[in-house]
Amino acid sequence: MKLSLVVPCYNEEQNVALFYQTAKAVFDAEGYSYECVFVNDGSADNTLGELKRLHAEADGNIRIVSFSRNFGKEAAMYAGIEHAKGELICLIDADLQQRPEVVAYMVKRLDEVPELDCVAAYQQQRHESGTLTFFKSSFYKLINSVSDTRFVQGASDFRTFRRSVAEAVLSMGEYHRFSKGILSWVGFNTEYIPYEVQERAAGESKWSFKKLFKYAIDGIIAFSTAPLAIPTAMGIIMAVISFLYLGIKGLYCLLSPTAFFSQGSVLIFLLLLVGGLQLLSIGIIGKYLAKTYEQSKNRPIYIAREIIEPKNDD
Ligand code: UDP
Ligand code: MG
Numbered sequence: 001m002k003l004s005l006v007v008p009c010y011n012e013e014q015n016v017a018l019f020y021q022t023a024k025a026v027f028d029a030e031g032y033s034y035e036c037v038f039v040n041d042g043s044a045d046n047t048l049g050e051l052k053r054l055h056a057e058a059d060g061n062i063r064i065v066s067f068s069r070n071f072g073k074e075a076a077m078y079a080g081i082e083h084a085k086g087e088l089i090c091l092i093d094a095d096l097q098q099r100p101e102v103v104a105y106m107v108k109r110l111d112e113v114p115e116l117d118c119v120a121a122y123q124q125q126r127h128e129s130g131t132l133t134f135f136k137s138s139f140y141k142l143i144n145s146v147s148d149t150r151f152v153q154g155a156s157d158f159r160t161f162r163r164s165v166a167e168a169v170l171s172m173g174e175y176h177r178f179s180k181g182i183l184s185w186v187g188f189n190t191e192y193i194p195y196e197v198q199e200r201a202a203g204e205s206k207w208s209f210k211k212l213f214k215y216a217i218d219g220i221i222a223f224s225t226a227p228l229a230i231p232t233a234m235g236i237i238m239a240v241i242s243f244l245y246l247g248i249k250g251l252y253c254l255l256s257p258t259a260f261f262s263q264g265s266v267l268i269f270l271l272l273l274v275g276g277l278q279l280l281s282i283g284i285i286g287k288y289l290a291k292t293y294e295q296s297k298n299r300p301i302y303i304a305r306e307i308i309e310p311k312n313d314d
Contacts, residue, residue, distance in 0.1 A: 006080030014202035042070035117188035146226035225290035232283025238276030
């Protein structure tokens, strides 16, 4: 099997058949074997019924994984990759916003360049409001400044990669998944190609601003422990301020014959100092928590792209 299309579907009853027909038209013409792995992510509409009908009618290249409830797109993509049998795996949405023609081009690139492991698409033109664009670009700036993993602005999950990449992605068993980060974390040679997002074929987007915001926070927490260092910084600043206060107040008392060191001043100093020390302690605990958190994700220690054994090894 050359290509597996992994298609997460949540309430896409109007789109799945259209998606399959469009993909069929493109890939039958390409002349290589392919399959569609549809993951029904606990749809409340008749998506599963439509998928079963397609499965009965189509050429035997449809695989369905149906979830017991809605687990989210990340879980759907994981399940799809896990069940895909192709040498190449493509993540693509069911709503035809991402054209199968672009997938055919991605496959061509991977065939042409053996050194390439992944071809990812990034949005060239966005059909969205200025506010959303502002929030999205702020998110990329923020996450790139606090995380060691690189995040390419506008790059979506829409991409095609080799089995080696798929296995690396599956080896990251973390529960709170953030694909943009995972796909970047695993490394490999990736080529970015521009693509234009189409209008949704039918239905509406499942992403509200609130959901996107939550997803962005999840992404930052999954790929950075910088927020846990905030108390340390605040604690140090407060402790420094307390000593500055003590110094300035002391100097003032020395120089001015009328001023004296009141109980109130001592109290302010102690309040700042103790507050600072408390925050610092929380920050230290945060450091250990960060290490435990990293370890609990059970990420692989390394991912080898290839291993070359000695020629005379038997
Ligand atoms: N999706 C999913 N589970 C969810 C939400 C979305 O499997 O909980 C699927 C959805 O059916 C679609 C893809 O993820 O195939 C992208 O969703 P959507 O089109 O709503 O996102 P947008 O294109 O607006 O970013
Ligand atoms: Mg969409």
